[in-house]
Amino acid sequence: MIELLSPVGDFESLKAAVQNGADCVYFGANIFNARAFANNFDMESLEKAIQYAKIRGVKTNLTLNTLIKDDEFEKAIELAKKVYEFGIDAIIVQDLGLAMHLIKMFPDLPIHASTQMTVHNLNGALELENLGFKRVVLARELSYDEIEYICKNVNIEIECFAHGALCISYSGQCLFSSMLRTVVHGNRGKCARSL
Numbered sequence: 291m292i293e294l295l296s297p298v299g300d301f302e303s304l305k306a307a308v309q310n311g312a313d314c315v316y317f318g319a320n321i322f323n324a325r326a327f328a329n330n331f332d333m334e335s336l337e338k339a340i341q342y343a344k345i346r347g348v349k350t351n352l353t354l355n356t357l358i359k360d361d362e363f364e365k366a367i368e369l370a371k372k373v374y375e376f377g378i379d380a381i382i383v384q385d386l387g388l389a390m391h392l393i394k395m396f397p398d399l400p401i402h403a404s405t406q407m408t409v410h411n412l413n414g415a416l417e418l419e420n421l422g423f424k425r426v427v428l429a430r431e432l433s434y435d436e437i438e439y440i441c442k443n444v445n446i447e448i449e450c451f452a453h454g455a456l457c458i459s460y461s462g463q464c465l466f467s468s469m470l471r472t473v474v475h476g477n478r479g480k481c482a483r484s485l
Contacts, residue, residue, distance in 0.1 A: 293313040293314055293349075294311065294312055294313045294314070295312065295313065295314045295315065295316055295351070295449065296312040296314075296315050296316075297315070297316055297317070298315045298316070298317045298339075299317065299318075299329050299330060300329035300330075300331075301331075301335060301338070301339060301342075304317065304339050304342065304343065305342070307348075308342070308343055308346050308348050312348060313348065313349065314348060314349035314350070314351060314379070315343055315348060315349075315350055315351070316350070316351035316352070316353055316382060317330070317331060317339060317350070317351075317352065317353065318330045318331070318352065318353040318354075318355075319331055319332070319333070319336055319352065319354070319369055319373075320332050321365070321369065322354050322355075322356050322358065322362070322365075322366050322369060333372060336352075336372070336373060336376060337376045340373070340376045340377050340378055341376075341377070344377060349379040349380070350377075350378050350379050350380075351378070351379060351380045351381065351382050351402065352369075352370075352373045352378050352380075352381045352382065353382045353404070354366060354369060354370060354381050354382065354383055354388070355382050355383055355384040355385075355404040355406055356384060356385070357384060357385050358385045358387070358388050363387075363388070363391075366385075366388055367388075367391065367392075367395070370392055370395075370396070374396055374399055378399070379400070380399065380400040380401070380402050380424065380425070381399065381400075381401055381402065382402045382403075382404050382427065383401055383402070383403065383404060384403075384404040384406040384407055386407075389401050389403070389421075389423070390421065390422075393421070393422040393423070400424035400425065401422070401423055401424060402423065402424060402425040402426070402427060402447075402449070403418045403423045403425065403426040403427060404427055405427040405428065405429060405430060405451065407426070407427075408429050409426050409427075409428055409429060410428065410429040410431065410432055410436075411436075411440070412439065412440050412443050412444070414426075415428075415440050415444045415446055415448070416443075416444060416446075418446060419444055419445060419446035423446060424446065424447060425446060425447035425448070425449055426446055426447070426448060426449070427449040427450070427451075428440065428448060428449070428450050430450075430451045432450075437450055
């Protein structure tokens with residue numbers, strides 16, 4: 291089955307995506323997502339966004355897709371609990387330790403492997419399938435033939451970007467930004483870009 295997903299950074303873009311045919315939307319809270327420069331959603335607006343989409347038959351995915359520091363772990367779990375209670379359909383995660391905790395904690399909630407996990411081959415997809423992930427968002431650099439090969443040899447759902455930023459390094463890993471002598475860091479959602 292093909293599903294059209296759309297990123298949304300605020301309530302206006304959520305409405306636009308839902309009203310123009312998105313099957314699913316993904317968005318972040320104002321913490322722990324790799325789109326730090328978007329408006330994002332606070333707790334109150336997260337609940338409203340999820341309900342707005344659900345009433346209209348559109349699925350919702352939360353991007354909880356930055357690397358989590360040890361002292362942030364409980365806060366990330368609390369965010370996951372809240373959106374689970376709000377009725378989120380899936381959570382997109384980069385941090386493997388967080389993902390494994392969420393898979394055990396919420397066995398009925400699909401956990402998706404973010405493109406930032408850089409899964410670029412069949413073995414990576416099979417490993418995530420074995421770990422309990424429901425979907426893997428493949429690395430953006432893959433060719434059509436590579437994507438097709440992976441799809442034919444796994445039982446996990448596969449997601450691919452139809453468009454999106456490509457980096458001078460490997461996209462999703464934000465290596466260029468982390469090498470700059472600035473305070474911005476790609477894996478905290480603040481990529482400086484290579485442009």
